[in-house]
Amino acid sequence: TQLLEQSPQFLSIQEGENLTVYCNSSSVFSSLQWYRQEPGEGPVLLVTVVTGGEVKKLKRLTFQFGDARKDSSLHITAAQPGDTGLYLCAGAGRSSASKIIFGSGTRLSIRP
Amino acid sequence: DSGVTQTPKHLITATGQRVTLRCSPRSGDLSVYWYQQSLDQGLQFLIQYYNGEERAKGNILERFSAQQFPDLHSELNLSSLELGDSALYFCASSVATKGAGGDTEAFFGQGTRLTVV
Numbered sequence: 001t002q003l004l005e006q007s008p009q010f011l012s013i014q015e016g017e018n019l020t021v022y023c024n025s026s027s028v029f030s031s032l033q034w035y036r037q038e039p040g041e042g043p044v045l046l047v048t049v050v051t052g053g054e055v056k057k058l059k060r061l062t063f064q065f066g067d068a069r070k071d072s073s074l075h076i077t078a079a080q081p082g083d084t085g086l087y088l089c090a091g092a093g094r095s096s097a098s099k100i101i102f103g104s105g106t107r108l109s110i111r112p
Numbered sequence: 113d114s115g116v117t118q119t120p121k122h123l124i125t126a127t128g129q130r131v132t133l134r135c136s137p138r139s140g141d142l143s144v145y146w147y148q149q150s151l152d153q154g155l156q157f158l159i160q161y162y163n164g165e166e167r168a169k170g171n172i173l174e175r176f177s178a179q180q181f182p183d184l185h186s187e188l189n190l191s192s193l194e195l196g197d198s199a200l201y202f203c204a205s206s207v208a209t210k211g212a213g214g215d216t217e218a219f220f221g222q223g224t225r226l227t228v229v
Binding site: 031033035040041042043044045048086088090092099100101102103104105 | 114116145147153154155157160167168200202204206217218219220221222223225
């Protein structure tokens, strides 16, 4: 069974601080996505990483895919209250027929 | 707007009843996924359909069933409802994008909030 574990589960930090969220698995994924979900809304895709070792930046967010394509990290620089939400990583296979497995999520709260 | 439409948005029903949740995927997407999200929890994968056929099953109860129709819309049927079935139910659709190795990205609907009383 493919599982994705995220850590930490909860994180509350002050505005302006940096943070890193981790997503780990014993399975290899063809790609890994990060989603952000706000209360009462569906998850919204932030980024997809495909190549082992790949790094993608989205403004203050930096995403990295592990060399072995089993893990990923999300680093936020100078966090802002607008970054508050549930961050989910998801692993997928190669085709549109493959299953998408979600991690349990990291609930992030940024205090002004 | 993700392009995935779920109806209804809210549903309140009594224990023991049966409900049907509907999902229209993005145009051209062949895969439809159903997830359950209880309060302050992550997404629990229920079931996936691909081009009308069941592709993968997660922790879906026997009281729950789903299908995908020829026009690719999908329905999730929940029967003999219990209080613990109260949750947000999300549908997502996906398409493999072109790129090195290919990758699959899911686009989510707004969800159906089911409350069982």
